[in-house]
Amino acid sequence: MKAVPKRVDHEQRRRQIGEALLRIASTRGLQSATMREVAAEAGVSLRLVQYYFHTKEQLLVAALAYLGEQLTDRVSASIRALGPVTPRTVVYGTLTAALPTDEESVRLTRAYTGFYTLVFSEPELGERHGATYPDKLESLLAKQITLAQEAGEVASDVDPVLTAAALVALTHGLGSSVLGGQRDGAAALRILEYQLDRLFSGNRPG
Amino acid sequence: MKAVPKRVDHEQRRRQIGEALLRIASTRGLQSATMREVAAEAGVSLRLVQYYFHTKEQLLVAALAYLGEQLTDRVSASIRALGPVTPRTVVYGTLTAALPTDEESVRLTRAYTGFYTLVFSEPELGERHGATYPDKLESLLAKQITLAQEAGEVASDVDPVLTAAALVALTHGLGSSVLGGQRDGAAALRILEYQLDRLFSGNRPG
C-alpha cells in the first residue's frame, strides 16, 4: 500500500507545494496562484505538482487546510501570550490574532481572504472542506462572554450571541479595511480594542 | 465633433452594457464578466462592447461608477424612508441600506464585493477611480454621532470617530457573512440593529 515512501516523504512534498501556493496567495493574490507559478515558487516542475495533486482543486483544498492550521496556531499562541486564560484574554487574543497587524498576520489574512472570496464563486470548495470557521468562532466567543458576565466583567444585559457575532464581523471588516489599504493594522487594532474595552468594562461604559 | 449622435444615444448604450456587467457580477461573479459574456448579457455583439469601451478596464471603471450611483441612490432612499432626517435615521438608514437584506441589496453588495476584491489584486483600478467610499462614510457617520451626542441620544463618552469606523467595519463584515451564506440578511440586520440600539440608548444600555 503506502507502507513507507520509497524516496521522498510525500507529506513533506505536499506541504512544500501547498505552502508555496499560500506564499503566492498572500503576495500576488490567489488568482495568480496558477499551477505553473506554484511549481516555480516551490522550486519543482509542473509535472510534480500534478503528481502530488491530481487536480488544482485538490491543491487548493490542501493549501486551505494548511492555512487553517497556521491560523489556529496563531490564535492559540496569541491567547497564551496574554497570560492566564480568562474569558477576557481568550476574546482579546482570538480577535486581535485575526487582525492583520504584523507581517505574519498580513500573510495569513491575505491568503484567507483569497480563499474566502474564491468560495463566493466556487461554493463547492467550501462544501468540500466544510470550512465553517466563523460559526465555531462565534459560539466560542459567546460562551466566553457568558462566562465574563458571570464574573461581572461584562454587563449582564448584553446578548452574548448577538455580541459575539458582531465582534467577529467587526474583526473581519476591520481586516478587510487594512488589506484594502484604508488604514494600517495599528489603527484597526485601536478600533477593535476600543470596542472590547467598552464591552469588558462591567456595567458602565468608559 | 460629437454634436449629436447619429443613430443611438452613446450614454444609453454604455449604460446598457455597463449594467449587463453588473448583472453578471452580482450573479455569476465578477470573474465571469468577460467581454463575451457581457456582450451576450447585453444582447449585443462583442465588437460593440469593444467599440464603446476600448479596453476592459474602461468597462470596469464605468460599471463601477454606475454601481456607485445605484448605491448612493439606495442609501438616500433608505434614509428618506425612515422619516424625518435626524442623526439616528441617517445612521440607521445608511448602514442598513448597505446590508444585503433584500434582492436589490444582495445584487448591489455582491457586485460591490466583486469590485472590492478585484482592487486587492489590481490596485490601479481603485486609484484610477479614487473610490474612497468607506472613508467618507466614516466621517459622515462620525459627524452624525457627534450630533446625536449633543442631542443626548448617545452617551457623551463614546468616541465618535472610533465608533463610526467600527460601525462601518461591522456592516461590511456582516455583509460578507451574508454573502458567504453564513447567515441570512434578517439575522445580520438583527445584529446590526442590536449594536445601533445600544449606541443610541443614551447613557444607559438596553
Added chain:
DNA sequence: TTTTATTTGGTACGAGCGTATCATGAAAGC
C-alpha cells in the same frame, strides 16, 4: 446621388490556463 464618417458584425491572433501524454532515471522485489 455621391461621399464620408459612424456604427455594427465576423473572425483571427497570441497568450495563459488546467490537464493529459510520452519518456526517463532510480529504487524495490523476485
Added chain:
DNA sequence: GCTTTCATGATACGCTCGTACCAAATAAAA
C-alpha cells in the same frame, strides 16, 4: 540481474481570455 513500481521531466492539447483586424451596412453631409 531483471522487472516492476515510483518519482521526475519535457512537451502538447484544447480552451478561454482580451484584443486587433477586416469588412459591410447606414445615416449625415455635399
